[in-house]
Amino acid sequence: MLSNQIINWYLQNKRELPWRETKDPYQIWISEIMLQQTRVATAIDYFNRFIEQFPTISDLAKAKEQEVLKLWQGLGYYSRARNLHATAKIIQSQYNGIFPDSYEEILKLKGIGSYTAAAIASFAFNLPHAAVDGNVYRVLSRIYGIDKAIDSTEGKKYFQSIASETMGNARPEIFNQAIIEFGALQCIPRNPKCDICPLFANCFAYNNAQVDQLPIKSKQIKTKNRYFYYLFLSCKSQFLIEKREKKDIWENLFQYPLIEYNKPIPTDELLQTLEWKELFGNKNMLIHSVSGNVLHKLSHQNLHTTFIHIEMDIKKLKKNTDYKIINYSEIPNYPFPKLIEDHLNMIVKNNT
DNA sequence: CATTCGTGGCA
DNA sequence: TTGCCAAGAAT
Structure with missing residues (x-):
């Protein structure tokens, strides 16, 4: 079974990361926001400094936005920091300072979309929601040979359903971590390590020489x-x-x-x-x-x-x-x- | 649906 | 060097 193969790979290859040492939804939330469009290597130091200065939701809610932005300086996409701070204040005032524990409630929070809600729901509460990020798009598109554009509404919906199917009855917490880590370390964007991949025999892209063509993106950026x-x-x-x-x-x-x-x-x-x-x-x-x-x-x-x-x-x-x-x-x-x-x-x- | 929001790493 | 892309979300 595919989910078991990916999980087995994960158990033998996973990195030790600061946010993997906790079940605190607050810390997991902070890490997921920082990791949006940001490399793990960059986020680590920012995460440790952030948790040290703001150990709890209450500490973050009491802070000035300017302090939060200063801690965020250099990370980019500063709306993440502004939303983080605003959301901390909302949780403090409307949720009694307790991070919500359902996918639907988490999704309502500012700065949290479908990926981050699923990530927090599964990592902190082991809820069965497939977290589909750039890594997951890449892994699934290659394994199954999916040529739908990952930046189209139709494509996103399709990949979400495939990810849920692939997760099946596996533990959401482990499976989501595993497939993301697999994409980040093994099934990487350029020159993926297919020669040492445990899944190559069943990988559509590998067996059809399409590894370099997947995933498909439709939009082009203009500056x-x-x-x-x-x-x-x-x-x-x-x-x-x-x-x-x-x-x-x-x-x-x-x-x-x-x-x-x-x-x-x-x-x-x-x-x-x-x-x-x-x-x-x-x-x-x-x-x-x-x-x-x-x-x-x-x-x-x-x-x-x-x-x-x-x-x-x-x-x-x-x-x-x-x-x-x-x-x-x-x-x-x-x-x-x-x-x-x-x-x-x-x-x-x-x-x- | 298309655009906008930072910065750094890599080939 | 230049372009692509990284644990996406909001508008």
Whole structure:
């Protein structure tokens, strides 16, 4: 039986991971959110720091969102952290601080979709729901030779039913862990280890030379270009930051004052723009330096970034704005996108 | 249904 | 190098 083969493989090959040492639904929840679109190797350190700082739902519910985002800094997809925090507060107030123990209730929580609900329901409560993630799509598509697109509504529904059938009467907790781990270590995206695979004899893709063609994805990602001009306004060891509050990338993270264009603009033209004049008027200032083009690539965007370092009396800028003046020593209190964090690290390094 | 949301690793 | 992709979810 396929489920037994996968489970046997798992029992002999599984990794020791911090979230596998607990049955606490809170910790399992945190790990599953972190692991969304994120590699295990990256998530481990973030997980340990997170649990250390927020050991329980109550601790997380009492925290400030800014603290949570700071712990999340560098992980990406920051809505995960915002939803995590919001959900902790809801569990605290509406569920008496107790993590819900049914699939349907878990699925209602912010930031939890069908995969994560099934993962938590099975790992923490051993409920029979097949957790279908990218690994499972890959494993099932290859074994059964399924050519339905994994990013179509029809395909998702079909794979969900196949996964449930494959799980059968196996223990949900073990089976879900096993098939995910099998996909992560053995049936990997590129150059899967078919030569040492215990399932190759019954694998459709292997026996029909389709391993490299499965799974099928229908959509293609397209990226757009944005042009960021960040103004690093400093005075001795102080500088200006602002909070990003629009529905865009990096919501509720901090950055320097930003002038954005949809096409590149020469620095001398930038000095003539309305934004620039509104910001500086006739104030006394010195352009300390202008960086070269820094390319920051996101999944759907290329950010062509220029950092303009200006030295001036920044206290004179503060009126009528949401800008905040902070000292280098306060950097650990504010969550920054990696693009900004990297620049700050360079600045601090050059001034100490 | 298509798009958007980060960052890092790998060939 | 450049593109793909990783324990997906929300809109």
